[in-house]
Amino acid sequence: MKTVHHWIGGKSVEGTSGHSGPVTDPATGAVTTRVDFASADEVDTAVAAARSAYATWGTSSLAQRTSVMFRFRALLDEHREEIAALITAEHGKVHSDALGEVARGLEIVDLACGITTQLKGELSTEVSSRVDVASIRQSLGVVAGITPFNFPAMVPMWMFPLAIACGNTFVLKPSEKDPSASVRLAELFAEAGLPDGVLNVVHGDKVAVDRLLEHPDVAAVSFVGSTPIARHIHRTATGHGKRVQALGGAKNHMLVLPDADLDAAADAAVSAAYGSAGERCMAISAVVAVGASGDALVAKIKERAERITIGPGTDPASEMGPLITKAHRDKVASYVSGAAAQGSEVVLDGTGFTVEGYEDGHWIGLSLLDKVPTDSDAYRDEIFGPVLVVLRAETYEEGLAIVNASPYGNGTAIFTRDGGAARRFQLEVEAGMVGVNVPIPVPVGYHSFGGWKDSLFGDHHVYGNDGVHFYTRGKVVTTRWPDPADAPAGVDLGFPSNR
Numbered sequence: 001m002k003t004v005h006h007w008i009g010g011k012s013v014e015g016t017s018g019h020s021g022p023v024t025d026p027a028t029g030a031v032t033t034r035v036d037f038a039s040a041d042e043v044d045t046a047v048a049a050a051r052s053a054y055a056t057w058g059t060s061s062l063a064q065r066t067s068v069m070f071r072f073r074a075l076l077d078e079h080r081e082e083i084a085a086l087i088t089a090e091h092g093k094v095h096s097d098a099l100g101e102v103a104r105g106l107e108i109v110d111l112a113c114g115i116t117t118q119l120k121g122e123l124s125t126e127v128s129s130r131v132d133v134a135s136i137r138q139s140l141g142v143v144a145g146i147t148p149f150n151f152p153a154m155v156p157m158w159m160f161p162l163a164i165a166c167g168n169t170f171v172l173k174p175s176e177k178d179p180s181a182s183v184r185l186a187e188l189f190a191e192a193g194l195p196d197g198v199l200n201v202v203h204g205d206k207v208a209v210d211r212l213l214e215h216p217d218v219a220a221v222s223f224v225g226s227t228p229i230a231r232h233i234h235r236t237a238t239g240h241g242k243r244v245q246a247l248g249g250a251k252n253h254m255l256v257l258p259d260a261d262l263d264a265a266a267d268a269a270v271s272a273a274y275g276s277a278g279e280r281c282m283a284i285s286a287v288v289a290v291g292a293s294g295d296a297l298v299a300k301i302k303e304r305a306e307r308i309t310i311g312p313g314t315d316p317a318s319e320m321g322p323l324i325t326k327a328h329r330d331k332v333a334s335y336v337s338g339a340a341a342q343g344s345e346v347v348l349d350g351t352g353f354t355v356e357g358y359e360d361g362h363w364i365g366l367s368l369l370d371k372v373p374t375d376s377d378a379y380r381d382e383i384f385g386p387v388l389v390v391l392r393a394e395t396y397e398e399g400l401a402i403v404n405a406s407p408y409g410n411g412t413a414i415f416t417r418d419g420g421a422a423r424r425f426q427l428e429v430e431a432g433m434v435g436v437n438v439p440i441p442v443p444v445g446y447h448s449f450g451g452w453k454d455s456l457f458g459d460h461h462v463y464g465n466d467g468v469h470f471y472t473r474g475k476v477v478t479t480r481w482p483d484p485a486d487a488p489a490g491v492d493l494g495f496p497s498n499r
């Protein structure tokens with residue numbers, strides 16, 4: 001059986017803790033791989049490698065950094081298919097979806113290739129007599145990234161390319177459920193010429209994560225995962241004096257007004273709710289149907305959902321794959337099984353679904369729940385599976401109030417033909433990313449990604465300008481070169497003022 005090892009100091013390093021975890025092919029349910037789990041000492045070794053590499057990488061020229069980045073970009077482009085296959089084998093998502101994930105990760109590498117312009121400082125000359133002021137940004141040192149299972153390549157690439165282009169060195173702790181893609185990315189980066197120790201990958205569980213959160217040589221932590229863990233990461237790492245961005249879970253709402261093109265809205269709802277089996281932080285998991293749109297919209301969603309082909313991610317005919325683990329599959333199913341008793345109308349029940357020849361896979365079909373009460377578990381919890389809940393509202397205001405009462409505020413969307421209503425929604429909705437007739441408004445690489453409320457703890461979104469700011473700190477340099485002809489200024493105990 002294959003074993004995934006750590007990547008420390010530019011090479012594969014076998015674990016010594018004696019602990020490892022299983023990696024399962026979700027389509028067959030078979031354990032295909034084991035992954036080493038790092039002890040606190042092994043995490044210390046990775047941080048030490050990153051710290052030692054920072055001594056030279058932190059002072060490397062922008063030209064050197066960007067030339068490595070451009071080579072990494074080319075290698076990534078060449079290896080898209082291979083990385084996507086690794087993702088499908090361990091995560092289960094269909095190959096086209098895995099390729100899409102690699103493409104979105106590549107966008108951030110594109111951004112990192114242009115770091116020369118992102119890091120340009122500002123200079124004001126002659127702010128006072130013969131005094132200039134320059135604002136510059138400098139790297140932090142060793143930074144850590146902790147990432148979730150649902151995007152095993154893209155989410156790490158939200159973090160390390162930009163952090164490294166800014167001059168930091170990096171320790172990544174990817175999800176233990178699908179660890180292979182992150183190691184392959186590190187190998188390709190090394191092949192591109194990245195010096196040893198600049199990017200390190202340690203695998204593991206809470207032991208490894210908690211050591212990173214308290215390690216005195218880790219300057220900043222980027223986290224993406226569920227809300228309870230995001231809260232723990234933010235609290236613990238800020239408690240240890242670190243800069244933290246911790247992105248959490250979501251319950252993304254789509255508000256459909258009665259004037260919307262209901263066919264377009266139904267297409268969008270089905271794609272956004274059931275794509276990647278609903279295991280996306282930007283999945284639409286709640287539709288709020290306003291006024292008369294409700295019955296027709298639910299009928300159109302049902303009709304489309306019934307036509308989706310579910311099967312192994314390796315089969316080109318499959319549109320949706322299995323869930324990540326058997327335990328997660330059972331938890332998702334429990335929300336559907338318990339929905340009627342809590343007041344929902346069950347329009348589609350996917351709990352009995354299986355795939356012939358793959359009976360041990362983590363399968364569940366598409367579920368659709370209508371008229372879902374806001375105090376039911378299916379509405380309150382992030383289900384993270386192919387379960388779409390529909391709520392009804394009489395007016396725009398009532399619909400908006402439902403969206404804004406959610407503790408989450410990651411992404412949201414409005415479907416309407418009314419520009420005025422869409423504009424109001426943009427300004428009034430409490431979420432970090434808003435789509436107007438766009439169901440999954442994931443920002444492009446040069447804008448930043450992040451939610452509000454329980455979907456993000458910290459001040460910075462990831463990538464874009466926010467990413468560059470997160471991975472650098474500001475410094476302002478005030479310079480005076482007196483002219484030899486100037487009279488000596490003399491001693492002046494007054495508060496310095498500009499003249």
Ligand code: NAD
Nearest residue numbers: 147148149174175206209224225226229247248249250281
């Ligand atoms: P998770 O929170 O269980 O795990 C994320 C990471 O934290 C993993 O590396 C894991 O090993 C580590 N971890 C788990 N338990 C821990 C603990 N007790 N202490 C310390 N570390 C721990 O999340 P997941 O199940 O891998 O991913 C799915 C979740 O991630 C969903 O909630 C989803 O919404 C969220 N997500 C959010 C975004 C976003 O941008 N907001 C993006 C992707 C995923």
